[in-house]
Amino acid sequence: MADEEEDPTFEEENEEVGGGAEGGQGKRKRLFSKELRCMMYGFGDDQNPYTESVDILEDLVIEFITEMTHKAMSIGRQGRVQVEDIVFLIRKDPRKFARVKDLLTMNEELKRARKAFDEANYGS
Amino acid sequence: MGSARESPTDKGGETGESDETTSAPVVPGTSDTDAVPEEPDGDGDADLKEAVAEEGELKSQDVSDLTAGEKEDSLLAPAAKKLKIDTKEKKEKKQKVDEDEIQKMQILVSSFSEEQLNRYEMYRRSAFPKAAIKRLIQSITGTSVSQNVVIAMSGISKVFVGEVVEEALDVCEKWGETPPLQPKHMREAVRRLKSKGQIPNSKHKKITFF
Numbered sequence: 001m002a003d004e005e006e007d008p009t010f011e012e013e014n015e016e017v018g019g020g021a022e023g024g025q026g027k028r029k030r031l032f033s034k035e036l037r038c039m040m041y042g043f044g045d046d047q048n049p050y051t052e053s054v055d056i057l058e059d060l061v062i063e064f065i066t067e068m069t070h071k072a073m074s075i076g077r078q079g080r081v082q083v084e085d086i087v088f089l090i091r092k093d094p095r096k097f098a099r100v101k102d103l104l105t106m107n108e109e110l111k112r113a114r115k116a117f118d119e120a121n122y123g124s
Numbered sequence: 125m126g127s128a129r130e131s132p133t134d135k136g137g138e139t140g141e142s143d144e145t146t147s148a149p150v151v152p153g154t155s156d157t158d159a160v161p162e163e164p165d166g167d168g169d170a171d172l173k174e175a176v177a178e179e180g181e182l183k184s185q186d187v188s189d190l191t192a193g194e195k196e197d198s199l200l201a202p203a204a205k206k207l208k209i210d211t212k213e214k215k216e217k218k219q220k221v222d223e224d225e226i227q228k229m230q231i232l233v234s235s236f237s238e239e240q241l242n243r244y245e246m247y248r249r250s251a252f253p254k255a256a257i258k259r260l261i262q263s264i265t266g267t268s269v270s271q272n273v274v275i276a277m278s279g280i281s282k283v284f285v286g287e288v289v290e291e292a293l294d295v296c297e298k299w300g301e302t303p304p305l306q307p308k309h310m311r312e313a314v315r316r317l318k319s320k321g322q323i324p325n326s327k328h329k330k331i332t333f334f
Contacts, residue, residue: 031256031260032253032256035250035251035253038246038249038250039246039282039285039286039289040285040289041243041250042243042244042245042246042247042249042250043247043285043286043293044243044289044290044293044303045289045293045303045304045305046303046304046305048304049304049305050304050305050306050307052306052307053304053305053306053307053309053310056307056310056311057285057288057289057310060284060310060314060323061281062260064280064284064323064324065260065261065264065277065281066264067324067325067326068277068280068324069261069264069265069277070264070326071324071326073265079265079267080265080267080269081261081265081273082270082273083270083272083273083276086273086276086277087276090280093322095283095287096279096280096283096284099279099280099283100276100279100280103275103276104272104276107272107275
């Protein structure tokens with residue numbers, strides 16, 4: 001019946017937006033759905049990953065960021081999150097450590113390059 | 125999923141997971157960034173190869189800037205001079221290793237099939253939106269955070285996702301199943317990573333002696 005078919009999809013939408021009785025972060029709107037899908041494909045999953053898997057990953061990422069933020073707030077300068085704290089927390093994990101170092105180095109390089117470019121433009 | 129590309133709204137394709145700034149980047153499509161500005165569709169191949177090549181240029185440029193101060197060598201004391209030569213040699217060797225690696229990457233990328241190219245492109249370009257990450261961190265700390273923190277956090281999160289997905293793929297293969305990944309694979313992957321200590325958890329109080 002048309003009614004029966006409509007109901008499940010309606011319920012699904014409700015759950016995703018946050019009306020369901022789901023535990024955990026069911027209430028919050030999904031922040032990273034699109035980006036996570038691309039990321040999962042990039043890391044080896046199927047081109048169309050399951051929505052439930054994406055949801056689980058989003059919850060994991062948010063929990064990860066929350067934990068890191070809390071830890072960073074408790075070390076170094078209290079109550080603030082600074083880059084040095086993050087680097088300190090990550091020091092044992094070689095992949096993440098190398099990645100953060102690379103990113104920050106490249107950020108500096110780009111800033112320098114951009115500044116030089118702007119100055120060159122300004123001079124001429 | 126189709127063409128879900130990530131173009132950073134506030135930064136024009138730079139480092140920092142999603143890795144950027146308001147002005148347009150000087151070096152377009154710098155490789156190894158987590159968010160690269162959207163490129164027109166046809167350019168896929170050439171774009172990626174260019175990005176890999178430009179990373180090499182950028183790095184070599186950086187080193188040449190560093191070696192520009194060579195003239196002052198003769199004024200230094202012998203011990204300091206030796207130290208400087210040591211580090212200079214190490215930097216040159218590192219640069220050569222980098223160049224080798226970049227060449228190898230270029231050869232590898234040029235031999236990708238179309239599906240592999242797609243996947244590689246998604247791998248490089250996907251990134252977390254800076255604004256959302258910033259909002260999330262600020263809602264936890266209550267104070268504002270600097271740009272670098274957002275860059276670092278997005279970067280680490282992407283690596284984290286990679287670790288979980290790779291472990292889940294391992295689990296999936298071990299159980300004799302195929303992608304797409306199902307929640308049970310993800311949960312088993314998280315369980316394994318937890319025992320390795322890759323997943324931070326400050327809720328459970330560890331008892332050292334019992």
